[in-house]
Amino acid sequence: MDRYYGGKVHEVDDFNNFDAPMEDCPLPRWQRKAMDAARTENAMSTPRSSGKTPQSDRFIPNRNAMDINVSRMTLNFGDKENSTEKGTEEAHPEYNMALANSLLSQDSASATKILAFKNKAPAPKAGYLNAQRVLYSQNSQIGPRKRTTRNIPQVPERILDAPDLLDDFYLNLLDWNLENILAIALGQTVYLWNATSGSIDELCQMTEDDEYISSVSWIQEGNVLAVGTSSAQIQLYDANRMARIRTMGGHASRVGSLAWNGPLLSSGSRDASIINHDVRVQNHQISTLLSHQQEVCGLKWSPDGTMLASGGNDNQLNIWEAGEGSNGGQRPKFTLTEHTAAVKALAWCPWQRGLLASGGGTADRTLRFWNVNGSGSCVNSIDTKSQVCSIVWNPNEKELVTSHGFSQNQLTLWKYPSLARVVELPGHTSRVLHMALSPDGQTVASAAADETLRFWNVFPASTKASKNPSALSSSRSVLRGVNIRHHGNMMSSPILSCVAFAPSPAEVEWCTDEHQRGSTLRWQRTGLCSGVRHFQIMLRAPGIDPIQKGSTSILPDTFGIDS
Numbered sequence: 001m002d003r004y005y006g007g008k009v010h011e012v013d014d015f016n017n018f019d020a021p022m023e024d025c026p027l028p029r030w031q032r033k034a035m036d037a038a039r040t041e042n043a044m045s046t047p048r049s050s051g052k053t054p055q056s057d058r059f060i061p062n063r064n065a066m067d068i069n070v071s072r073m074t075l076n077f078g079d080k081e082n083s084t085e086k087g088t089e090e091a092h093p094e095y096n097m098a099l100a101n102s103l104l105s106q107d108s109a110s111a112t113k114i115l116a117f118k119n120k121a122p123a124p125k126a127g128y129l130n131a132q133r134v135l136y137s138q139n140s141q142i143g144p145r146k147r148t149t150r151n152i153p154q155v156p157e158r159i160l161d162a163p164d165l166l167d168d169f170y171l172n173l174l175d176w177n178l179e180n181i182l183a184i185a186l187g188q189t190v191y192l193w194n195a196t197s198g199s200i201d202e203l204c205q206m207t208e209d210d211e212y213i214s215s216v217s218w219i220q221e222g223n224v225l226a227v228g229t230s231s232a233q234i235q236l237y238d239a240n241r242m243a244r245i246r247t248m249g250g251h252a253s254r255v256g257s258l259a260w261n262g263p264l265l266s267s268g269s270r271d272a273s274i275i276n277h278d279v280r281v282q283n284h285q286i287s288t289l290l291s292h293q294q295e296v297c298g299l300k301w302s303p304d305g306t307m308l309a310s311g312g313n314d315n316q317l318n319i320w321e322a323g324e325g326s327n328g329g330q331r332p333k334f335t336l337t338e339h340t341a342a343v344k345a346l347a348w349c350p351w352q353r354g355l356l357a358s359g360g361g362t363a364d365r366t367l368r369f370w371n372v373n374g375s376g377s378c379v380n381s382i383d384t385k386s387q388v389c390s391i392v393w394n395p396n397e398k399e400l401v402t403s404h405g406f407s408q409n410q411l412t413l414w415k416y417p418s419l420a421r422v423v424e425l426p427g428h429t430s431r432v433l434h435m436a437l438s439p440d441g442q443t444v445a446s447a448a449a450d451e452t453l454r455f456w457n458v459f460p461a462s463t464k465a466s467k468n469p470s471a472l473s474s475s476r477s478v479l480r481g482v483n484i485r486h487h488g489n490m491m492s493s494p495i496l497s498c499v500a501f502a503p504s505p506a507e508v509e510w511c512t513d514e515h516q517r518g519s520t521l522r523w524q525r526t527g528l529c530s531g532v533r534h535f536q537i538m539l540r541a542p543g544i545d546p547i548q549k550g551s552t553s554i555l556p557d558t559f560g561i562d563s
Contacts, residue, residue: 150460152413152422152423152425152457152458153456153457154423154425154426155427156425156427156454156455156456157443157455157456157457158454158455159452159453159454159455160193160452160453160454160455161451161452161453162184162186162447162451162452162453163186163187163451164186164187164188164189164451165184165185165186165187165433165447165448165449165451166185166187166212167430167431167433167449168433169297169342169344169361169387169389169405169431169433170256170270170295170297170313170342170344171185171214171215171256171297171433172214172215172216172217172256172257172258172297172298172434173185173186173213173214173215173216173433173434173447174216174434174435174436174445174447174453175216175217175218175225175436176195176218176436176437176438176439176445177218177219177223177225177439178218178220178221178439179223179239179439180194180195180196180438180439181193181194181195181218181223181239182194182195182436182445183203183216183218183225184216184447184453185212185213185214185215185216185227186213187212187213188205188206188211188212188213189202189203189204189205189206189213190202190203190204190205190213190216190225190227190237191203192239195438201242203225203237203239203242204227204235204237204244206229208231210230211229211230211231212229212230213227213228213229213230214228214229214230214254214255214256215227215228215255215256215257215258215267216228216258217258217259217260217265218260219260220260220262223238223239223240224236224237224238224239224245225237225239226258226260226265226267228254228255228256228257228258228267229254229255230254231254232249232250232251232252232253232254232255232269232271233247233248233249233255234247234248234249234250234251234255234258234265234267234277235247235248236248236279246279248277248279248284248285250267250275250277250284250285250288251267251269251271251273251275252269252271252273253269253270253271253295254269254270255267255268255269256268256269256270256295256296256297257296257297257298257299257310258299259299259300259301259308260301261301261305261308261322262305263278263279263280264276264277264278264279264286265277265279266299266301266308267299268295268296268297268298268299268310268312269295269296270295270296271295272290272292272293272294272295272296272312272314273288273289273290273292273296274288274289274290274292274296274299274308274310274320275287275288275289276288276289287323289308289310289318289320289332291310291316291318291331291332291335292310292312292314292316292318293312293314293316294312294313294314295312295313296310296311296312297311297312297313297342297343297344298310298311298312298343298344298345298346298358299311299346300346300347300348300356301348302348302354302356303348303350303353304353305322306321306322307319307320307321307322307333307372308320308321308322309346309348309356309358309372310332311342311343311344311345311346311358312342312343313342314342315337315339315340315341315342315343315360315364316335316336316337316339316343317334317335317336317337317338317339317343317346317358317370318332318334318335318336319332319333319334319335319336319356319370319372319376320332320333321333333372333376334370334372334376336358336370336376336378338366338368338378338381339358339360339364339366339368340360340363340364340366341360341361341362341363341364341365341387342360342361343358343359343360343361344359344361344389344390345357345358345359345360345388345389345390345391345402345403346358346359346391347391347392347393347400348393349393350393350395351393351395351396351398353373354371354372354373354374355369355370355371355372355379356369356370356372357369357370357391357393357400358370358391359384359388359389359390359391359402360387360388361387361388362387362405362406364388365383365384365385365386365387365388366381366382366383366384366388367381367382367384367388367391367402367414367419368380368381369381369416369417379417380416380417380419382414382419384402384404384412386404386405386406386407386408386410387404387405387406387431388402388403388404389402389403389404389405389431389432389433389434389435390402390403390432390433390434390435390446391403391435392435392436392437392444394441394458394459395437395441395459395462396441396459396460396462397459397460398415398416398417399413399414399415399416399422399459400413400414400416401413401414401435401444401458401459402414403432403433403434403435403446404431404432405431405432406431408424408426409426409428409429409430409431409432409448409450410424410425410426410427410428410432411424411425411432411435411444411446411456411458412424412425413425413458425456425458427454428446428448428450428452428454429448429450430448430449430450431448431449432446432447432448433447433448433449434446434447435447440461441459441462442457442458442459442460442461443455443456443457443458443459444456444458444459
C-alpha cells in the first residue's frame, strides 16, 4: 500500500512540478528551427550520386541479351561435365567451336555467359571481310578535311584617274576586249589602256565643242571598236592602226548603247529606236526595232546570239529574237514591266542558257532574274537598297557583282541563286556607273562619277581547264573575219579582202567572175575587211563541211584596205 500510495504521491508531485521537462508535447519553435537547420547541413555535406548508375546492391540482367536455355544448361552442367574424355577441349578447340556454332547458332564465347547486362554487337568471325566497307570508305579522306577560305581584297589593286568622265546614268562608256585593252570615253575623247603593257593611247576625239562620246563597245573577237556619239553617229575604229574605218547613221539622237553579235551591231538611241547594222555591207541598216517609248539605255546580246535584251528609260525590258523587227514590223518576244525605274543594267548568264539579270534605277533599286527561254517569268529578285548601274557575271562560278549609286556607291558581290551578299566593296565617292570584266575573268574595272577608274580582284581563278574564249560565240556562228591575200597574177588587184567568217584558220576556195578559176589560200583573222568586186566564196575548216557558198557583194571604200 505504501508503495502504491508512494507511487501516486510521486506522480502527483511530478504533475505539480512545473520545472520538469514536458515529454508528450510539441517542440518549441526555436528547437524545430534548430533541427531543420541541422538536417539541411547534413544533406548538403552528403555527395549526390551521378544518376547514371543506380546505387543498389544487386543487378538485374537483361533477358533480351541472353539465351535462357543455354544459360540454364551451362549453370547446371557446364562444359567440363559434358566432356567424355580429359583434354578433349584442349585437343580439338576448332571442332568444339564449330559444334557450338551449329547447335546453338552462336559462338561458344557468348554461350558461356549466364547473365548479360547489355547488348553487344557480335564480333565478326576470323577472316571475315565486310563487302560494304570498300563502298563507304573509298571516298574517305585521310586526316581532317581542310576548310577553304576565300580572301576578297577590300581595296582596289589599281586606281587610275578618269578626268571628264560624264556623270550620266544612261551612257555606256567602258568596255574591255579579249586583247586585254580597255576602252574608256572621257568627255570628247576615247582612250585605250593596254592592261598588259600599261600604255595609254588616244584613239579619237570629237571635233565639235558640243559633241561628246555617248557609248563604246568592242567587237567580240578583234580590235574593232564601235563608238556612239551625241550627234547620232556610229563610228568604227581599227585599234591596231588607230584609224577610223567607217561612219554609220540612222538615228535621230545620241547613241547611248551598243551591242555586237558577230558582224551585226545593234545600237540604241535617245529616239527610242534600236537599229541593227550589218557592218559588212554598204547598206548597213538591216532592221529597226520599235517598242520603247523613251531612250534605250541598255543593250545586250545573249551568248548564243539568239536573243537581244533592251532596257529603256520607260521602265521596260524587251526581249527580241534574232531576225525580228525588220522595218519595225514585229514585236518583241517578251515585254517585261516589273521594274519601276529605268533599266540600264543588263547581263546574260554565261553558264546558264536563257538566264538574264537586270537592275532598276533609283525608284526601283531591284535586281531581277528572268527565264527568257520559257514564259519570261521573274525567277528571283532582291531589293538592293540603291540604284543598280551595272551587272557583271562570274564566268566560272555561280555569282555576280553589281555596281550601285547613292548612298553607299559600292560594288556588291552576290551568290546565286541564294542572293546572299558575299562582300561589299566601298571606295568610290560617287555612283559607280560602269563596269567591265577582264579577259581572264578575274578582275572587274569600275568607272564612277568621282572620275576614278578602279580595278578589283573580285573573282577567283578558274580551277577548271582553260576554255576557248570563242567557244560561246562559235556556237552561234562558225563565221569569223578573214583577209584573203593573193600572191600571184591570177587577179588584177594585189589584195582581195572579203568579209567571211570561220572558227579557226581555214582554207578559202574562191573564183572571180572574170577568171572563173579556183585557188586555195590560207587566211588571217582581221575582224573587218574590204573588197573591190563580186566573187564567190566557200569556206572549209578542219573537220567541218563547207559552211557558206554564194555570191557576196563587196563594195570599194566600205572599209579601209589593209596594206
